[in-house]
Amino acid sequence: MVHPKATTRICFLPAISKTRFAGLLLVTLFVVFFYLAAHESPGEIVVSGKFNFVATPPKPFFKRFEAAEHLNCEMFFEKQDNSTHQEIKVEVDLDKLEFDMNCSAIMKQNFFSRTPLSPAEASFPLAFTKVVYMDYLFLEADLASIYAPQNSYCFSIDLSADWKFKSRIHALSECFPNIMYATSEFDVDSAGHNMHASQLPCLEALRSFGPWKYVALLQNHDAALKTNAEMVQIYRWLDGANDVQLRPPFMERLNQNLDWTFKGLNLFKNSTKNTDQKIALATGYNECSLSRAAVEYIFDELNVDKLVYQLNIGGYGIDEFLFPTLQSDDAIGLPGGITRRCIDENVIHFFFYFTRRSIWSHLPPCDCASRLWRHGICAFGTEMLAELENWPVLFGNKFIPSMDYGAFECMRERLFNRSYAVNRRLPEDTLNDSVYKTHLTVRYNQERRMSNFDKNKFSCNYQHTG
Ligand SMILES: *[C@@H]1O[C@H](CO)[C@@H](O)[C@H](O)[C@H]1NC(C)=O
Numbered sequence: 264m265v266h267p268k269a270t271t272r273i274c275f276l277p278a279i280s281k282t283r284f285a286g287l288l289l290v291t292l293f294v295v296f297f298y299l300a301a302h303e304s305p306g307e308i309v310v311s312g313k314f315n316f317v318a319t320p321p322k323p324f325f326k327r328f329e330a331a332e333h334l335n336c337e338m339f340f341e342k343q344d345n346s347t348h349q350e351i352k353v354e355v356d357l358d359k360l361e362f363d364m365n366c367s368a369i370m371k372q373n374f375f376s377r378t379p380l381s382p383a384e385a386s387f388p389l390a391f392t393k394v395v396y397m398d399y400l401f402l403e404a405d406l407a408s409i410y411a412p413q414n415s416y417c418f419s420i421d422l423s424a425d426w427k428f429k430s431r432i433h434a435l436s437e438c439f440p441n442i443m444y445a446t447s448e449f450d451v452d453s454a455g456h457n458m459h460a461s462q463l464p465c466l467e468a469l470r471s472f473g474p475w476k477y478v479a480l481l482q483n484h485d486a487a488l489k490t491n492a493e494m495v496q497i498y499r500w501l502d503g504a505n506d507v508q509l510r511p512p513f514m515e516r517l518n519q520n521l522d523w524t525f526k527g528l529n530l531f532k533n534s535t536k537n538t539d540q541k542i543a544l545a546t547g548y549n550e551c552s553l554s555r556a557a558v559e560y561i562f563d564e565l566n567v568d569k570l571v572y573q574l575n576i577g578g579y580g581i582d583e584f585l586f587p588t589l590q591s592d593d594a595i596g597l598p599g600g601i602t603r604r605c606i607d608e609n610v611i612h613f614f615f616y617f618t619r620r621s622i623w624s625h626l627p628p629c630d631c632a633s634r635l636w637r638h639g640i641c642a643f644g645t646e647m648l649a650e651l652e653n654w655p656v657l658f659g660n661k662f663i664p665s666m667d668y669g670a671f672e673c674m675r676e677r678l679f680n681r682s683y684a685v686n687r688r689l690p691e692d693t694l695n696d697s698v699y700k701t702h703l704t705v706r707y708n709q710e711r712r713m714s715n716f717d718k719n720k721f722s723c724n725y726q727h728t729g
């Protein structure tokens with residue numbers, strides 16, 4: 264267990280007497296004992312923060328990043344205009360900036376609500392995990408956009424991130440009872456190696472951390488495009504279905520000579536289920552949303568260690584197999600999943616999903632009005648805000664502070680307005696419910712709950728909208 268406070272205490276030891284030392288040691292042992300007793304997975308996760316309460320909770324306020332103060336954000340949302348914004352890009356290297364990281368400084372920078380904003384949100388807590396390595400201020404601001412005291416948040420920090428970034432994430436978690444980070448760090452590369460090793464401790468720890476109903480798995484530069492209230496409404500419409508993008512597997516990315524049978528993978532905790540049947544691999548983006556029941560199932564019924572290990576041996580994009588495979592292999596039977604037959608039958612190559620959207624240079628619509636590209640993905644610009652606001656997805660990838668931080672600042676101001684305006688409109692009035700309710704996985708799970716359900720007769724026909 265690496266706990267920053269404990270490490271600091273050791274530094275003072277040589278200066279004190281032996282009796283005092285013994286006393287202090289005893290106290291420390293007690294503290295450690297109670298700390299461990301109160302947390303299910305010591306060695307993995309640090310949950311330390313308490314709200315640093317000031318006497319009266321503050322009123323909602325929004326502070327734009329200084330360099331973006333001059334932008335007329337509201338105008339960008341009125342209509343898409345490709346031509347005029349290039350010259351006013353705010354480009355900033357956030358991690359070079361110096362600022363105070365004590366709790367009262369954090370609370371002054373962004374507004375973090377101390378109370379749920381509506382009964383619908385209070386009764387439907389969410390959880391978020393994020394693998395992070397850079398742009399701390401962006402992460403803090405994005406967190407504030409969807410922060411709610413009933414939610415749970417867990418950061419997985421990349422091993423290769425610099426110490427200053429890491430200490431900032433640690434300091435952030437110190438200030439909140441519902442923000443934690445995994446102390447185990449892995450070197451996550453762009454091919455996806457160690458992505459799951461990094462995510463799974465957070466996912467497992469979240470189980471004993473709040474009564475959340477859905478968890479979204481995210482990466483560093485994903486940012487919210489919806490408010491917490493809107494996300495809650497969307498997840499309610501998903502009605503227990505997981506939201507995982509699904510495609511036929513890119514088998515060439517994996518070592519096919521390994522043993523991919525349930526038995527070889529030792530996938531089920533109930534060993535009689537570990538037959539010689541091969542697991543039906545599928546591909547899809549790593550970012551996804553899982554229902555609570557799905558996460559409980561993954562840790563209570565399955566043993567994904569060997570599967571994760573074998574996937575990690577592969578070459579490129581190997582973080583894009585685990586959740587799609589669990590989601591669609593009928594023999595695994597994940598709650599909120601779907602039948603594999605729909606992947607094989609469905610002609611739609613890029614299976615639509617809601618958790619996150621990127622614009623790729625090599626895939627339609629490849630329509631990047633900002634013309635800012637990073638590793639083949641469009642970095643959003645201010646000229647795209649009107650379009651982004653109409654996307655039905657929860658998160659957008661990517662906002663890059665060094666390319667157009669103004670786009671992000673305007674987006675989160677918009678979310679702040681939608682969350683806190685006195686005359687704010689209800690999510691069900693701003694979202695198009697049929698986009699979500701008619702989704703194939705939602706329909707599958709609703710039909711699955713009926714007593715006369717026949718998986719083989721389920722129609723995989725689906726015309727995605729939005
Ligand atoms: C947010 O609301 C404020 C106050 O009404 C307004 O001045 C501002 O333009 C709004 N921002 C956006 C991005 O719509």
Ligand SMILES: *[C@@H]1O[C@H](CO)[C@@H](O)[C@H](O)[C@H]1NC(C)=O
Pocket residue numbers: 363364365367368
């Ligand atoms: C916290 O940071 C603020 C600046 O944002 C500073 O004024 C204050 O002294 C700091 N408090 C402590 C206890 O360090």
Ligand SMILES: *[C@@H]1O[C@H](CO)[C@@H](O)[C@H](O)[C@H]1NC(C)=O
Pocket residue numbers: 533534535536
């Ligand atoms: C283990 O799986 C077998 C085969 O599906 C089933 O019959 C048995 O009841 C399961 N055992 C437990 C303890 O769940």
Ligand SMILES: *[C@@H]1O[C@H](CO)[C@@H](O)[C@H](O)[C@H]1NC(C)=O
Pocket residue numbers: 345346630631632
């Ligand atoms: C704006 O960009 C979109 C997509 O890049 C394009 O379809 C549209 O024609 C452009 N409009 C103008 C006015 O350039």
Ligand SMILES: *[C@@H]1O[C@H](CO)[C@@H](O)[C@H](O)[C@H]1NC(C)=O
Pocket residue numbers: 695696697698701728729
């Ligand atoms: C809502 O989405 C459906 C498709 O799911 C579409 O047919 C309809 O026109 C949309 N309604 C609005 C108001 O945009």
